[in-house]
Amino acid sequence: MSDTIDSADLEKRASELVDLARKAGADAADAVVVRGRSRSVSVRLGKVEATEASESDDFSLRVFVGRRVASVSANPGFDLKLLAERAVAMAKASPEDPFAALADADRLAKSYPDLDLFDATAVSTETLTEAALAAEEAALAVSGVTNSSGAGASAGMGGLVLVTSHGFSGSYMATRFGRSVSAIAGEGTKMERDYDYDSRLFFADLRDADEIGRLAGERAVARINPRQVPTAKNVTVVFDPRIARGFVGHLAGAINGAAVARKTSFLRDMMGKQILKSGLSVTDDPLIVRGSSSRPFDGEGVSGEKLAMVEDGVLNHWFLSTSAALELGLQTNGRGVRGGPTVNPSSTNLALEPGSISRDDLIRGVGTGFYVTELIGQGVNMVTGEYSRGASGFWIENGELTFAVSEVTIASNLKDMFMALTPADDIDRKFGVAAPTLAIEGMTLAGL
Template sequence: MPAPSTSQTELLNLLEDLIRKARASGADAADAVLFDSASVSLSQRLGKPERLERSESGDLGLRVFVGRRQAIVSSTDRSRQALDELVERAVAMARVVPEDPFAGLADPELLARTWPDLDTCDPDEPASELLIEQARAAEEAALAVDGVTNSEGADAGWSRSNIAIAASNGFAGGYAVSRRSLSVSVLAGTGTGMERDYEYDSKVYGSDLRAAAEIGREAGERAVRRLNPRKVKSQKVPVVYDPRVSRGMIGHLTGGISGPAVARGTSFLKDKLGQVIFPAAISIVDDPFVRRGLRSRPFDAEGVTVEKRTIIEEGRLTTWLLDLRSARQLGLKTTGHASRGTSGPPGPAPSNIYMAPGSRSREDIIGEIKDGLYITELMGSGVNGVTGDYSRGASGFWIENGRLAYPVSELTVAGNLKDMFLNMEAASDLELRFGMDAPTLRIDGMTVAGM
């Protein structure tokens, strides 16, 4: 286990003192979480700076248990008087709220005792001048693409957070995370025929970001390719999801296998554990131990040990995503997926999750399609988590005789996620970029509604 920095040691001491006060005030158990954050963000448009901001914040949350009753109180004030009042208020609230039979801290045998250094924090804060230069270079590269006529601006940012968690069951741990990001959005064409597109990148280390000029050039080229879109008639065809949107399918899956939704019976996958819900060629992995991963974590938000898990193994659903409470509701053991802020209880969330690449290339899975839709952008949130019904606005390119023939827009794609999962094929072009990633995906038999 890496030795915590001085600041993390101080943060853990603060939380442990808060927990001692809560126990002394009548709490049977308590835990606390703290976030100390700093960030810099800037935006510019057409070469002129529009915003440059730096912010720092600190927030902590205390959760106390009186029997099976729990209460959570948060504060940004760390003065002795404020923290004493915080403890008093939390314990008083916990004495009067209804009992929750599933609430409680982790048993000691579930706790993480050692953990690896995942290199989740870049120690260097970038100078504002560097962020300004990156935004400028990205926007200039986008505007230099023939056909690009205007810019919605470029944004660059940096953030760093120290995270500390402590509990009366003996857990105490902390780690730091950082993010660097760069994005640009531009317009192509003129008048009513203008089209917009964008490109962005986000990494733990600034040195791992794609080159600003590359990001800008891709944004410009994407916008130009969308010019003069056509409409198509309604029909059932194969649909291919670009990697920029295909990762949303993993989001729909994780929502469906989230412990609270399963326990409430409000998930379209509530009765699918252990069953085949994807083709045998599909596997989906959740890995909290990716070095410099955007969602890496050495332990979960309840101090529980985390591990790499194959969520979908050869098409079969192997596990729910569980925190302690939902695991108790279901009569199971937590999977170490608890996540939380300072003002609410923990809930399950994935770490770095990705769909393993398939055996065929993107060109191969498109090449055999006579008529179909290649989606590059989705709009709306028409997904019913209870039934799996799926309906989203879409734009992209029409596939004719195995090639992207022309841009299309003002379409709706519809189906049911259970059927979509079973008719899915993954291409071989997986890139781990965003913490939730999938390769190009093909789904046959979807309804495309157009004219």
């Protein structure tokens, strides 16, 4: 995107909205504007299929009348006074919510750092088109690639303006640039697909479009002529980092304070107990400079800090917003995320910290096992931890990747998987969830 957006006017309007809510009878209120600007191009077989652009400034007002709360949303141009009066009237008619509240004033950020999240580089639609075409061309140039599922490039920005009735006013913006391509190899009923992509806050940090296309093509070709393997128990399954990030996402969901309060997490009784092997840690840090999911303050105006969510294998923290914390008898740790009028806890820059062994040595140590590059289906029960997913990837024989494998299912329980995992040292921290290659012992593989 080309121009930095001045949020001063939006902060002023949000402040006026909060003041009007107080005058209308609210005991407390906050107003948030979720900002968004995006532009994208998608191509297929050398032709542009779609060019899209969007802009939005979505206002939300949340008001409290005692323990009663209501929220309303609107687009720019609305009548401030009418919206405030409507929200207060709705709150007065709402049932009481014992856990609805603004963050305590002493938890609000008095100042916050510049995390260098905004890149003012001008990226034209023509530049996006050229990158998408180059990525697809590089994929199609790989021997064995027979078709394309398309390629894309995007540029956008998003951010938050927040004003509360008890002293917080602030805003931030972050940019995002992306490139992706999906390639098809083989023919007829033996076609296989794979992909590659990159996403960065700064345009100059993006991987080259040619490299993205080439890797997508090579991955697709490597999957040609897959086999099934026999059903077996106690199989060591190795998760490629692309898959490992999703696996760590399951851990994030299980230690989300809202899920714990609702009793829908299989880790709800594990605070202070061992959930990973000794020596392993999971960190969450919202203040990483140029971090993919960094934010100087959360959706309630609270500054978070780096937390060792799991340290030496022991669970130390939940992700907490104010309401989730109140329900659990705790205090927010600055992980509240605004979704329009609602606030829910979430991770920021989450990382399962790497081990000391290289990826190649980790695979060699497995001997015989299964290396997963793609998962299918949603077979994860977050209440019980039961895990069963369709999978494809490569068979490990004598410590090396050999033939492609598809149409198998891997199964276990997430509690057991967490305790049986060994991380390699190849972590890539450019994504909001970061994880190295992971080896997980003792899984069941259902095949032939």
